[in-house]
Amino acid sequence: MIPMPKTLPLALALLLAAPPVASALTNDELARVVGEIDERQRNQGDWKALCYMEQKEKGKTDVVYELLVFRRDQDDKQMFLFTKPKAEAGKGYLRIEKNLWLYDPAVGRWERRTERERIGGTNTRRGDLDESKIREEYDAKWEADEKLGVYDVHKILLTVKPGVDVAYPVVRMWVDRSTTNVLKRQDLALSGRLMRTVYQPRWKKIFSPSKKADVWYPEEIRIFDEIEKGNSTLILIKEIDLRALEANLFTKAWLESRSR
Amino acid sequence: MIGVDLQIAARNLAAHTRRNLFLAGALAAVTGLLVLLGALTSGMEAAMTESATTLMTGHVNVGGFFKITSSSTAPLVSEYPKVLAEVKKRVPEIDYVTVRGRGWAKAVSENKSMDLVLAGVDVAHEPAFQRVLRISEGRLEDLGQPDTVLLFEGQAERLKVRVNDVLTLSAPTARGTNNTADVRVVAIAKNVGLLSAFSAFIQADALRRLYGLNPSATGAIHLFLKDPADAPTVAARLRAELATAGWRVMDPEAKPYWMKLMQTVPSEDWTGQKLDVTTADDEMGQFKQFILALRVVTGLLVVILMVVVVIGILNTLAIAIRERTREIGTLRAIGMQRGKVSWLILLETALLGVGGTAAGALLAVGLAAGVNAIGIHLPEAAQVFLAQERLTFLLDARAIATNAAFLAAVTIAASILPARRAARLKPITAMHHVG
Numbered sequence: 001m002i003p004m005p006k007t008l009p010l011a012l013a014l015l016l017a018a019p020p021v022a023s024a025l026t027n028d029e030l031a032r033v034v035g036e037i038d039e040r041q042r043n044q045g046d047w048k049a050l051c052y053m054e055q056k057e058k059g060k061t062d063v064v065y066e067l068l069v070f071r072r073d074q075d076d077k078q079m080f081l082f083t084k085p086k087a088e089a090g091k092g093y094l095r096i097e098k099n100l101w102l103y104d105p106a107v108g109r110w111e112r113r114t115e116r117e118r119i120g121g122t123n124t125r126r127g128d129l130d131e132s133k134i135r136e137e138y139d140a141k142w143e144a145d146e147k148l149g150v151y152d153v154h155k156i157l158l159t160v161k162p163g164v165d166v167a168y169p170v171v172r173m174w175v176d177r178s179t180t181n182v183l184k185r186q187d188l189a190l191s192g193r194l195m196r197t198v199y200q201p202r203w204k205k206i207f208s209p210s211k212k213a214d215v216w217y218p219e220e221i222r223i224f225d226e227i228e229k230g231n232s233t234l235i236l237i238k239e240i241d242l243r244a245l246e247a248n249l250f251t252k253a254w255l256e257s258r259s260r
Numbered sequence: 261m262i263g264v265d266l267q268i269a270a271r272n273l274a275a276h277t278r279r280n281l282f283l284a285g286a287l288a289a290v291t292g293l294l295v296l297l298g299a300l301t302s303g304m305e306a307a308m309t310e311s312a313t314t315l316m317t318g319h320v321n322v323g324g325f326f327k328i329t330s331s332s333t334a335p336l337v338s339e340y341p342k343v344l345a346e347v348k349k350r351v352p353e354i355d356y357v358t359v360r361g362r363g364w365a366k367a368v369s370e371n372k373s374m375d376l377v378l379a380g381v382d383v384a385h386e387p388a389f390q391r392v393l394r395i396s397e398g399r400l401e402d403l404g405q406p407d408t409v410l411l412f413e414g415q416a417e418r419l420k421v422r423v424n425d426v427l428t429l430s431a432p433t434a435r436g437t438n439n440t441a442d443v444r445v446v447a448i449a450k451n452v453g454l455l456s457a458f459s460a461f462i463q464a465d466a467l468r469r470l471y472g473l474n475p476s477a478t479g480a481i482h483l484f485l486k487d488p489a490d491a492p493t494v495a496a497r498l499r500a501e502l503a504t505a506g507w508r509v510m511d512p513e514a515k516p517y518w519m520k521l522m523q524t525v526p527s528e529d530w531t532g533q534k535l536d537v538t539t540a541d542d543e544m545g546q547f548k549q550f551i552l553a554l555r556v557v558t559g560l561l562v563v564i565l566m567v568v569v570v571i572g573i574l575n576t577l578a579i580a581i582r583e584r585t586r587e588i589g590t591l592r593a594i595g596m597q598r599g600k601v602s603w604l605i606l607l608e609t610a611l612l613g614v615g616g617t618a619a620g621a622l623l624a625v626g627l628a629a630g631v632n633a634i635g636i637h638l639p640e641a642a643q644v645f646l647a648q649e650r651l652t653f654l655l656d657a658r659a660i661a662t663n664a665a666f667l668a669a670v671t672i673a674a675s676i677l678p679a680r681r682a683a684r685l686k687p688i689t690a691m692h693h694v695g
Contacts, residue, residue: 099331112331112526116436165329165435190439190472195430227366227430227440228373 025142034140036180041132045210047071050239055122058230077250090259105259116167123233152177194226269607284616290565291620294663297558299653315459317543318482319491324535325525333526334434335362340478355486361467362479365431369419377459380467398423398447407466409443412456416448433472441470491539499537510536514545570674577678589690598683605679613671617664628653
C-alpha cells in the first residue's frame with residue numbers, strides 16, 4: 001500500500017473550499033445574456049426623464065446641471081434640454097437620425113456636433129442616456145464569471161462591429177448573473193487604454209404601456225475618468241414619464257421656443 | 261530774423277507759464293496716449309504674426325477637411341502626395357514646402373491637463389524650425405523619434421513636465437472614436453507669442469496613429485514662397501487650378517482652420533474631401549480684423565481727444581488775444597504789419613505744439629521702453645485680449661514722428677483763426693481796449 005502523502009488532506013480541503021471553476025458561457029448563452037441586457041432597457045414608445053449631472057474636475061468648482069431628457073426610440077430621436085444652472089438654461093441637444101445638434105440660446109445658433117460629444121462638457125456621452133444597443137453595435141465575448149462585491153457577475157468583452165461608429169471601440173462589462181443588470185463597465189480607447197470606468201449600482205424598473213412590459217434603467221450612473229484621475233461625473237435619472245410626447249417635440253423650433 | 265521772432269514767441273509763452281504749461285501738458289498727454297496705443301497695437305500684431313508663421317501657417321496653405329458623415333469633420337488632406345505633386349507643378353514661386361498634420365487633443369500629465377492644438381511634423385523636413393524655435397531644454401532633432409512631442413515653456417510649466425516625461429494625449433479619431441497616445445517630451449522651446457500657449461508639435465506618425473489615419477493623409481501642405489507678397493496671387497491661382505484638376509475646393513474665407521473646423525464646416529451638408537487654399541493673412545483673419553477694429557477705436561479716441569484739444573487751444577488763444585489786445589494794438593500802432601502779428605501768434609502756437617508733442621512722445625517712448633525692459637507678465641485673460649504673454653510695445657520711430665507731427669500740425673491749424681482775428685484788430689480800438 002502506497003502511503004498517503006501528508007499534504008494530501010490539506011490539498012483536498014483547499015480544493016473543496018475553493019469556489020467552483022467558472023465554465024465559459026456558450027455562444028447561445030452569451031447571445032441570450034446580451035439580448036436580455038438590450039431587451040430589458042428597450043422602450044418602444046416615448047421617454048421623458050429629469051436628470052441631474054454633477055461634474056467634478058480637479059482644481060475646479062463642482063458643477064451640477066439639471067436637464068430634461070426626451071427620447072422617441074422607434075425613430076431614434078433624442079433631445080436634452082438644460083434647465084439649470086441659470087447660465088445653461090435653454091441650451092439643448094437634438095439628435096435626429098445620426099446628427100446631433102447643439103443649440104445655444106445665448107447666440108441663437110445651431111451647431112452640428114459629433115455623436116460622441118461630451119454632453120455639456122461633462123464626461124457623459126449621448127449613449128449613456130440612450131437605451132442599450134449592444135447587439136447592434138458590438139460583438140461580445142465571455143471573459144469570466146467572477147464576484148463583483150457581493151454580486152455574481154459575467155465579465156463580458158465587447159468589440160465594435162466593423163463599420164459601426166461608437167465612442168469606445170472596446171468595452172468590458174460586469175453583468176449581474178441573476179438580473180442581467182450591467183453593474184460596471186470599462187470603456188477603452190482604440191489604443192486599448194482604459195478611459196472611463198462606469199458604475200451603475202442602482203437599477204429601477206417602470207411599466208411601459210407601449211412595450212407592455214417593464215423597462216429597466218440605471219437610476220444612478222457614476223463615471224470615473226481614468227485618463228485624468230480625480231475627474232468624475234454622477235448622473236441621476238429621476239421622474240421617468242413614458243406617456244406619449246407631443247408630435248412636434250423633436251424639432252429645432254420646439255427647443256428654441258423653450259428659451260424665448 | 262526768424263531767430264528774433266522765435267525769441268519773441270518764446271518770451272510771450274514764458275510770460276503766461278501756467279496757462280501754456282497746461283495746454284502743452286494736454287498736448288503731451290494726447291501724444292503719449294497715441295504713441296502708446298499705436299506701439300501696443302503694433303506689438304500685438306508683430307507677436308501674433310511671428311507665432312502664426314512659425315506655428316500654424318505657411319505663406320500659402322493647402323489644407324482641407326474630410327467628412328465621413330455630414331456631422332463629422334476632420335482637418336485633413338487625403339492622398340496628399342498627389343496634391344503635393346500638383347501644387348509643386350503649378351507654383352514655381354515656391355521656396356520650400358512643409359507637410360504638417362493638424363489636430364487637437366487633451367494632454368494629460370501626472371498632475372495636470374490642458375487642451376493642445378497639435379501640428380504633426382517631420383522635423384527633418386522643417387528647414388525653418390532650427391532658425392525660429394529656441395530650444396531651452398532637450399534636442400529638436402529628437403522630435404524625429406517615434407511618439408515624441410515638443411512643448412513650449414508655458415505648456416511645460418502648466419503641465420509640470422520636463423524633457424523625457426511622458427504625456428497622454430486623448431482625442432477622437434476622424435470617425436469620432438476615442439483614442440489615446442503616450443508621447444515623450446523630447447524638447448521644450450521658448451515661447452513665441454500667444455499661439456505657443458496652446459500649440460505643440462508632435463512627430464507626424466504619432467499624430468496619424470492618434471487619429472487613425474493612413475500614411476497618405478496629412479493636415480496641410482504649407483508653401484513658403486520666395487516672395488511672401490505673392491501669397492494672395494498664388495492662392496487665388498492655385499484655388500482655380502486645383503478645382504480645374506478635379507479637386508473640390510472651398511470658397512476663400514479669412515478664418516483660421518480651427519475656427520472652420522469647430523464652427524463652419526460641421527454645419528455644412530457634404531461628405532468626402534474638400535481642399536481649402538488659404539494665405540497666412542487668411543489664417544490670421546479674425547486677428548487682423550481685431551487689429552483693424554482696434555486701430556479704428558484708437559483713431560476715434562484720438563479724434564475725440566483732438567476735438568477737445570482744439571477747443572482748448574481756441575479758447576486759450578481767444579483769452580490770450582483778449583488779454584493782449586492793448587499789446588497788439590501798440591505793436592500795430594508802431595508799424596507792425598497784420599501778417600507779422602499773425603505770424604507771431606502762429607509761431608507761439610507752433611512752439612507750444614512742437615514742445616508739447618515732443619515731450620509727450622519722449623515720455624511715451626521712455627515709458628514703453630521701461631515696460632519692455634521689465635517684461636511685465638500678463639494675466640491669462642489679458643494674454644488672450646492682447647495676443648501677448650508679456651506686455652510689449654513695438655516702438656517704430658517713423659510712426660512716432662508721424663503721430664507727433666500730425667498733432668503739432670493740428671495744433672497750429674487750430675491757431676490760424678484766432679491769429680487772423682488778432683491781426684484784424686484796428687490799432688486805435690485795440691489801444692483803447694480795457695481788459
